[in-house]
Amino acid sequence: MRTSSTIRTGRTVKRTTRAAATLAVAALALSLTACGGDDDNGGGDNGDKGGGSKAPASSVTLPKLDGESLEVAAVWTGTEQENFKQVLTEFEKRTGAKVTFVPAQDPIINFLGSKIAGGAPPDVAMLPQPGAIKQAVDKGWAKPLGADATKELGENYSQGWQDIGKVGGKQYGVYYKAANKSLIWYNAQVFENAGAAEPKTWDELLDTAQMVYDSGVAPFSVGGADGWTLTDWFENVYLSQAGPEKYDQLAKHEIKWTDPSVKEALTTLAEIWGKKDFVAGGASGALQTEFPASVTQTFTGGDQPKAGMVYEGDFVQVNIGETKAKVGTDAKVFPFPAVGDTAPVVSGGDAAVVFRDSEAAQALATWLASPDAAAIQAKLGGFLSPNKSIDSSVYPNEVQKKIADALIAAGDDFRFDMSDQAPQAFGGTPGKGEWKTLQDFLKNPKDVAGAQAKLEADAAAAYGG
Numbered sequence: 001m002r003t004s005s006t007i008r009t010g011r012t013v014k015r016t017t018r019a020a021a022t023l024a025v026a027a028l029a030l031s032l033t034a035c036g037g038d039d040d041n042g043g044g045d046n047g048d049k050g051g052g053s054k055a056p057a058s059s060v061t062l063p064k065l066d067g068e069s070l071e072v073a074a075v076w077t078g079t080e081q082e083n084f085k086q087v088l089t090e091f092e093k094r095t096g097a098k099v100t101f102v103p104a105q106d107p108i109i110n111f112l113g114s115k116i117a118g119g120a121p122p123d124v125a126m127l128p129q130p131g132a133i134k135q136a137v138d139k140g141w142a143k144p145l146g147a148d149a150t151k152e153l154g155e156n157y158s159q160g161w162q163d164i165g166k167v168g169g170k171q172y173g174v175y176y177k178a179a180n181k182s183l184i185w186y187n188a189q190v191f192e193n194a195g196a197a198e199p200k201t202w203d204e205l206l207d208t209a210q211m212v213y214d215s216g217v218a219p220f221s222v223g224g225a226d227g228w229t230l231t232d233w234f235e236n237v238y239l240s241q242a243g244p245e246k247y248d249q250l251a252k253h254e255i256k257w258t259d260p261s262v263k264e265a266l267t268t269l270a271e272i273w274g275k276k277d278f279v280a281g282g283a284s285g286a287l288q289t290e291f292p293a294s295v296t297q298t299f300t301g302g303d304q305p306k307a308g309m310v311y312e313g314d315f316v317q318v319n320i321g322e323t324k325a326k327v328g329t330d331a332k333v334f335p336f337p338a339v340g341d342t343a344p345v346v347s348g349g350d351a352a353v354v355f356r357d358s359e360a361a362q363a364l365a366t367w368l369a370s371p372d373a374a375a376i377q378a379k380l381g382g383f384l385s386p387n388k389s390i391d392s393s394v395y396p397n398e399v400q401k402k403i404a405d406a407l408i409a410a411g412d413d414f415r416f417d418m419s420d421q422a423p424q425a426f427g428g429t430p431g432k433g434e435w436k437t438l439q440d441f442l443k444n445p446k447d448v449a450g451a452q453a454k455l456e457a458d459a460a461a462a463y464g465g
Contacts, residue, residue, distance in 0.1 A: 058094070059389075060152060060370035066096035068360040073102040073112065074126035074350070078292070079318050083380040090376055091367045097360050107428050109135055112355070116141055123361040126350045127173065129420040129428055130164045133353055137167040143357040145171045145365055152369035156389040160412030165351050173351030176368045177377075178386040180403050181232050181313040181346045181417060182336040185320070187298055188329065190217050190308035198334040202237075205337045206271060209278055212308040219278050221307035223294030224286035224442050227435025231419040231427065233311060234438060235346050238265040239415055240339040251421045253463040257455035266441065266448045268339060274445035280307040283443045295319035299331050311336070313348065314403045318382025327399050347407070348417040349386065378404070426462035433458045 076084055081101065088099040102122050104111045109132050115121050121141070127133055136142035145153070150171050153162050157175070165173025184205075191197070191208075194215035199205040209219035223229045239247045242261040249255045250262070272278055279286050280297065289297070295316050297306040300323050310316065317327055325331045335343050352368045354361045367373050374385035379394040388408050395401040407414075419427035419434055426433035434455060441451040 059372055060366060062095050062363050062367060063359060064096055065360050065363060068097040070097055070099045070360050070364060071102050071122040072099060072124045073104045073122035075104045075106055075108055075128060083377050087373050087376045091364060095363060106430060107424050108132065109424055121355045123356040124352050124354055124364050127353050128350045130416060131421055133165060133173045133351060134167050136353060137172055141355055142172050143354040146362040149174060149362055149365040149369055152366050156369060156371060156387045158388060158411045161386045164416060173353050174365050174369045175349045175351045175386050177350040178384045178407060179313040179315055179348040180384060180407055181348050182236055182344050183313060183333050184309055184311045184336055185316050185331055185333045186309045187305055188332050189303060193303060199337050201337050202339040213278065218280040218307045219309055220272060221280045221294045221298045221310040222286040223289050223291035224439055225288055225290045227430060227439050229291055229312060230438035230442060231434055233269060234265060235418045236336045236344040237268050237339050239344040239346060240342060241265055241268060244415060247415060251418045253459055257459055258452045262452055263448055266451055270445035273442050286442060287439060292319050296323050299323045299325035314384045315382050317400060321381060327397055333399060345414055346417055347414045348420060423462035426459050433462060
């Protein structure tokens with residue numbers, strides 16, 4: 001599975017320090033709630049065990065599309081793909097259309113380019129980067145949303161979530177899926193054995209890591225084979241340490257990656273990445289560990305898992321659901337600790353974009369903008385919706401509900417993933433740009449200056465100087 005973490009846009013969504021503090025406080029409620037435990041594990045195999053009330057059976061009007069066929073492309077795999085297919089199945093039932101899921105590869109823009117060159121673009125694609133929407137528009141591939149989809153967005157989304165799906169003032173994207181990417185998940189038994197408590201600051205996190213290490217377990221599991229996980233680590237440290245203004249400037253390449261603020265963030269990251277045996281398997285092991293395995297190895301192995309903690313977003317619950325661990329009891333979570341004055345709040349998202357304009361494609365975009373669609377996947381776990389009209393009680397456990405409530409309460413006050421705002425060549429391509437340089441930095445975290453120089457060279461080329 002992957003999440004939204006790559007590519008470009010000139011658009012950033014503003015937040016204030018006050019709003020950041022508010023959302024951080026809301027996120028802290030997660031750990032308090034998580035202590036109580038839940039019956040559902042938040043994974044993808046819990047069927048209809050969502051519990052609570054549901055969205056209205058039919059809050060959105062869709063046309064009859066008997067005989068119509070659609071293709072939807074996305075990079076989603078495994079449980080995430082299967083859960084999304086349930087949403088597509090309901091669309092089929094309501095409209096009579098036939099929808100085929102098309103597995104895409106990263107980077108999805110390249111995949112779409114090859115499909116378009118072959119004369120067979122999907123009707124709709126789920127783009128995991130805001131900048132990918134702009135790129136698709138610039139290439140003449142993406143089609144503006146129709147009146148019905150735009151109306152549904154206006155009723156169910158804050159202005160900020162609408163705006164990041166716009167290019168040139170026109171609405172192209174429906175942000176169907178969101179992610180809170182400022183969370184650290186931990187093995188509760190490991191913490192108990194180590195006598196560790198949930199940290200609130202970076203220094204406390206380092207102390208906690210040492211306690212876990214002293215108990216005989218590597219503190220952190222890192223999915224370094226997927227470069228996007230490393231960009232997420234950097235962004236949380238940088239946002240908290242350098243602040244939102246610098247974050248916006250770096251996201252737009254208005255300041256260089258050789259800036260002292262980047263040096264400080266990389267140096268801070270090295271306090272974990274460069275600490276001997278703090279990362280499970282060491283750097284070489286982490287660089288061979290894909291994201292799903294980085295999660296499952298934290299919550300398997302009894303009292304001796306390969307690691308005590310794993311950093312990533314709310315979607316980690318999907319992978320925890322593939323183990324015997326239960327969210328809220330065996331697997332708990334705390335907000336990414338404050339490195340600077342304020343804890344970071346970084347979000348990501350996946351947007352539905354129309355590539356073949358038709359009544360059926362526009363109807364699917366309208367459906368994905370509705371609370372009906374979002375509620376189906378929300379109750380299956382490992383999913384977070386920016387749709388403010390869904391009843392958060394559909395989420396399968398209190399941890400996920402609190403994460404969702406905090407996201408909606410933030411309104412427009414959040415920061416979108418930085419690498420998602422970069423040109424694809426820099427922020428969104430495996431083996432290149434930021435992904436590759438941070439993988440090299442994980443391997444050699446003493447070379448801060450070298451990492452900065454390479455990041456700036458690649459960024460300058462990708463942003464055009």
